[in-house]
Amino acid sequence: MNEKLDDLKTWTQQxxxxxxxxxxEAAICDVKLLDPGVIEAVLQNNDSVCGHENPRAFKKLRDMLMLGFIMRDKAYEKLxxxxxxxxxxxxxxKLRQRMGDRLGGGTTT
Structure with a gap:
């Protein structure tokens, strides 16, 4: 049980x-990540979803999104x-509360 708790703490932090x-990075580029189709556009390297042009931040955003999906899949296996x-x-x-509507997505039900 202790090992599972340690794994959970590690995965939570990562x-x-x-x-x-x-x-x-989304804030730097003014990307509304929670709006429909935006994450897919970023993953397809389509920077038309950016409100501010910043190629370096957009590349990092895309890379971090891909890493996030890989980490989620690995966490499924482990946790x-x-x-x-x-x-x-x-x-x-927690992020939505901190960022408000800057992530897009409007209201959720």
Whole structure:
């Protein structure tokens, strides 16, 4: 049980760090990540979703998004899908509270 708790703490910190960096780079580029189709556009290297041109920050945003998906898949393997989804959801909600509507997405139900 202690090993699972240690794994959870490690994954929490790593995913939190990546998500914070994603939000930072999205803010620099003025990308509304939570708007429909925006994450897909970034992953396809389509910078038309940027409100501010910054090629370096956009590349880092794209790289961090790809890393985030890889980390999520690895966390599924190590922690399990339910635990990972709860962890990612909690971090996402913390970021949403901190960033407000700067991430886009409007209101959720």
């Amino acid at each position: 995913i939190d760090d990546v998500m914070h960096e994603i939000v930072r 399990g899908p339910l635990e990972t989804d709860e962890l990612v959801g909690a971090i996402r909600e």
